[in-house]
Amino acid sequence: GQNIDQPTEMTATEGAIVQINCTYQTSGFNGLFWYQQHAGEAPTFLSYNVLDGLEEKGRFSSFLSRSKGYSYLLLKELQMKDSASYLCAVLDSNYQLIWGAGTKLIIKP
Amino acid sequence: DTEVTQTPKHLVMGMTNKKSLKCEQHMGHRAMYWYKQKAKKPPELMFVYSYEKLSINESVPSRFSPECPNSSLLNLHLHALQPEDSALYLCASSQDPPGGAETQYFGPGTRLLVL
Numbered sequence: 001g002q003n004i005d006q007p008t009e010m011t012a013t014e015g016a017i018v019q020i021n022c023t024y025q026t027s028g029f030n031g032l033f034w035y036q037q038h039a040g041e042a043p044t045f046l047s048y049n050v051l052d053g054l055e056e057k058g059r060f061s062s063f064l065s066r067s068k069g070y071s072y073l074l075l076k077e078l079q080m081k082d083s084a085s086y087l088c089a090v091l092d093s094n095y096q097l098i099w100g101a102g103t104k105l106i107i108k109p
Numbered sequence: 110d111t112e113v114t115q116t117p118k119h120l121v122m123g124m125t126n127k128k129s130l131k132c133e134q135h136m137g138h139r140a141m142y143w144y145k146q147k148a149k150k151p152p153e154l155m156f157v158y159s160y161e162k163l164s165i166n167e168s169v170p171s172r173f174s175p176e177c178p179n180s181s182l183l184n185l186h187l188h189a190l191q192p193e194d195s196a197l198y199l200c201a202s203s204q205d206p207p208g209g210a211e212t213q214y215f216g217p218g219t220r221l222l223v224l
Contacts, residue, residue: 031211033212033213035215041217041218042199042215042216042217042218043199043215044215045212045213045215048212087151094207095207095211096154096165096207097211100151101151102151
């Protein structure tokens with residue numbers, strides 16, 4: 001079966017750094033996405049990794065290791081507005097997005 | 110511009126009503142998607158249109174009927190829905206159909222309540 005695991009909830013402090021992990025087992029791999037979703041709103045695209053390594057985009061970075069079936073999203077200089085759910089999604093061999101359940105990130109002052 | 114628009118934002122309907130959800134994008138994207146999302150769950154794919162043709166139907170009940178009038182518009186026609194169909198309905202588009210450039214951009218969603 002296809003499976004994507006990420007922690008259900010994480011808490012971090014404003015100004016700090018947090019790493020959200022995602023492990024996956026899918027039938028094929030054509031890339032991994034991270035999306036941010038605020039409560040009641042649509043997901044917004046954060047990053048796409050298809051090759052191993054780190055992709056940096058401002059305060060957000062995403063890392064991929066295909067051999068380990070592992071990715072993480074790193075958020076630096078946390079702001080209160082970063083409180084949201086973070087969804088990991090993998091494109092499988094049929095080019096369909098397989099979604100993780102999401103990680104709810106709570107930022108405290 | 111990565112904007113996908115959806116109307117209406119909110120919809121309340123009875124089980125005997127017929128209504129339609131609308132989605133529009135002007136980015137020249139060739140694939141459009143309908144997702145259903147229940148609270149605290151990830152989006153569930155319903156339909157994919159590639160080049161205005163239905164390419165994926167994820168065994169969705171016939172009370173949901175998609176339509177793609179042109180390359181910029183995607184509709185979802187609703188008829189005889191059940192209360193368990195209440196959810197956030199998300200439209201998304203991507204530059205290429207599945208197999209190409211895959212980043213999907215989402216609209217704000219329509220929050221549907223079926224009474």
